[in-house]
Amino acid sequence: DAKTTQPPSMDCAEGRAANLPCNHSTISGNEYVYWYRQIHSQGPQYIIHGLKNNETNEMASLIITEDRKSSTLILPHATLRDTAVYYCIVRPRRDKAAGNKLTFGGGTRVLVKP
């Protein structure tokens, strides 16, 4: 799986958009970008994923650069409940469960301030 680099922490004002960057310069053509987050003392929560097109769902938007070497997760209107560690993961889609284990790096610790 390709290595990812994320800033260790960032602050965001409540009600503003939070833009979380992720670098994945060694990404392969068949690798997807996934985002999960983990609120303190809870299990990780899936947010969104994409291959090359930008994606949006009810939680967030994912913007992937044309060369696919980096991406940005956008939380459009951050709330205090969005305070969490956000993990960017790059890996191919695998059919067998054996290949689907998740490995989280350090992630970005996001603090949403009132």
Added chain:
Amino acid sequence: DVKVTQSSRYLVKRTGEKVFLECVQDMDHENMFWYRQDPGLGLRLIYFSYDVKMKEKGDIPEGYSVSREKKERFSLILESASTNQTSMYLCASMLSGSVTQYFGPGTRLTVT
């Protein structure tokens, strides 16, 4: 919404005790996973199961066993708990062919 529940949020056990951690999912997912999460070490896969009665070792299976007698339930067993098994244990489930894992709330186990 997919729901993954774990039997306990917090558990304190003594060294040498046999410990059972239970995980139940309500979405008919074929795949279930047990991870542990430790500061500085991230998420590590202990065991996973891709069908009833089927199981495979993950990266750190030593000291653990699992049981999957029913599709919705995946149990993690610590045969003889040790202090180095103090950790946050996370269960996840996933539909075959999907890319999304759904996690339970976690069980924080302390072995004294």
